[in-house]
Amino acid sequence: MLQEARRIAEEVLFPAALEVDAGDRVPESHLALLAELGFYGMADPEEAGLDLPDRASALRLLEILAGGCLTTTFVWMQHHGAVRALAESRNRTLQQNLRPDLRDGKRRAGVAISAAVHTGPASLQAQQVVGGYLFSGTAPFVTGWGMIDLLHTAARDAEGSLVFALLDAEENEGVTAEPLDLLAVRASGTVTLRFHRHFVPRDKIIRVLPQTDYLQGDAESLRFNGALALGVAGRAISLLGEDAGGLTAELDEARDDLVNATPEDVPAARATGSELAMRAATACAVHHGSNTLLPGTHAQRLVREATFLLLFGSRPTIRAELLGLLTNGR
Structure with missing residues (x-):
């Protein structure tokens, strides 16, 4: 796996890094290659073929890819939180429907959890209602917009618990996206998402846990x-x-x-x-x-x-x- 990462970094990512840096999105061919070689499944504990025996190997793989193209790696790495969370979820229906495609990179995920998990007031709140939750507020930095299918999202409820959900990564009446012009990794599709009483049905919920437990x-x-x-x-x-x-x-x-x-x-x-x-x-x-x-x-x-x-x-x-x-x- 590390040898493959070095080959990709030197033969594919680094030669194209300046072009990606000047572009408006990561080339689909980059992400498709990582999916084809199994790199989207590295966070799934059931993925036996990745040959990453320990933390040091996983960190080294990230380092190698980032040395090839930070922007590509930045978009790709957002995916793994959703894979790990879904693997550990008790929502068996969601697991069965999405876990294989996420592991294979056929469907790709981003992440919007920092707005709720950090200490202090949450900028993305969850209100429990019949059948699910209403998400309201802002997720300031969400990466991969336009290149991802699903969004691993967290909002905090009035009791201080974090509500994690796997949402469709698309704009609608309850979710709007504002592109951000970053100092670097501009092709990462990073946006600010605004949630306007967006209804999240219970079958989209991955887990609910106290904020203190997550921060540990x-x-x-x-x-x-x-x-x-x-x-x-x-x-x-x-x-x-x-x-x-x-x-x-x-x-x-x-x-x-x-x-x-x-x-x-x-x-x-x-x-x-x-x-x-x-x-x-x-x-x-x-x-x-x-x-x-x-x-x-x-x-x-x-x-x-x-x-x-x-x-x-x-x-x-x-x-x-x-x-x-x-x-x-x-």
């Missing part, structure tokens, strides 16, 4: 997001060549830290990787000189992507660690 496992999602920064750092280091200096050793150390960090230490490991990506991308820009100021260069793309990853999927603990690194030095 939040470190693992932060850990996997951190692999994206290592992929950008690794690509920048490869483009630096002999000028990379000690960055290669730092990347190895950051990779080990991300794999082995306890849940309490994941924010620090995540911050270390993101800061390293920023330094490596900046060094790459300096190495390539004034041409980096022009569009259509990998160095410029990597600087923008590294900046994006400083801010994407952050938490107060990560932000504090990052500010310490950036203002006080290593």
Whole structure:
């Protein structure tokens, strides 16, 4: 699986990364290739053919693909939360109807859960009604719009429980989408979704659980997001060549830290990787000189992507660690 990921990254994703960066969506051929090779099923515990024996292998796979094309990887990785949630759901009908197609990539999923799961007031609320729930509010950053079929969505009810559902990824009377112009990964189809008393029938519900229970496992999602920064750092280091200096050793150390960090230490490991990506991308820009100021260069793309990853999927603990690194030095 890792060998296949390296081949895809070097032969397919990286050669097209600048074209994707300038485009308005990830090529269907990229996503179809990942589906054909089984990459959409890696989060399903029943998928026996993926040959990913441990956390380190899964993180390394994400890193490799992100080093090929962050935008493609960013869209693809949103899918896996829905796969895992559906595999663990007690909604057997939903499992039987959707799990095989999700695992095979015949149907693809995005995610809209951060608006409800973070601490503080939820920007997406759930109101229980006869037959299901009404979802109201905003999901600020939803990726893959126009390239996904289903949306793994969470809203918070008045009792503080999270209501997770698998919704059709389409606009209707209750859901509207506003495209976002991001600093990087612009072809990721990232939008703001607004829910207007959108009815979610009970048969679309994956699970309901207290917010506190969900947050106990939040470190693992932060850990996997951190692999994206290592992929950008690794690509920048490869483009630096002999000028990379000690960055290669730092990347190895950051990779080990991300794999082995306890849940309490994941924010620090995540911050270390993101800061390293920023330094490596900046060094790459300096190495390539004034041409980096022009569009259509990998160095410029990597600087923008590294900046994006400083801010994407952050938490107060990560932000504090990052500010310490950036203002006080290593």
